[in-house]
Amino acid sequence: MFTQEAGLISKAGPTNELSLMKCFTETIVSSINYRQTGEKSVSRSEFLEVLVRIAAVMQATSGKSNLGETLKQLLRETVFKKAKKTARSEFLSMLVNDAKSIELLQKNCTALWQAYNYFTHDKKNKVTLEECVALARHCQLDV
């Protein structure tokens, strides 16, 4: 899904699906001691490794000598163009320094706890991504 959204396997993309799959598989195998068998998701460090491996594939096909330059080109011309950016620290510092927002959250604490507890039970104490997506859709939020 990432490779499709980033345009890596489009017709004009720099690599094909097979070589990209090889990059992911090699990354997963390289960290096999740290993961459960059959697990397909990658962590952030593994994701960065995948990007380097993709750059290596591009370097081999384009005949360039510098892997660093190829990686920069991959990030600049393909990945960053379609990446969605957020400013977490800016929003967080704004939120914690906004007295009225904090007052609003504190005074609605019980209702927010009840909303959170709606998703949890004895054997599940967290809210999942699917539940958050369903909540956003139910509220008809344009996010």
Place this chain on the structure above:
Amino acid sequence: MLGVVFAESQTIEVDIVKDKERMFQLSYSEFVYFLCRMTQAHYDDTPYSGEPFWVKLDNMIVFLLDPFDLKPQFRFNAKFSSDALHSFHATSGKSSVATED
């Protein structure tokens, strides 16, 4: 964008997490941050994007709690300044175009 907001809400160090399921879960504090961040993202690219965040949250909290049949315990009952300006012009008989002139 929802996935980005979800990931941004997490406070865990994802590289050292052994249970990858945790990457798709939110604790209570993360859930509250998620609601706030989702509220901010909802008003991005709208005429209300420049309004103070607490006004956005004050209006949105009703809709965020509604799926759980909950009502806010406290609200400032704040209105967006652009809405207030619009209603002022409507009641005083002035249009926003006339104001600009």
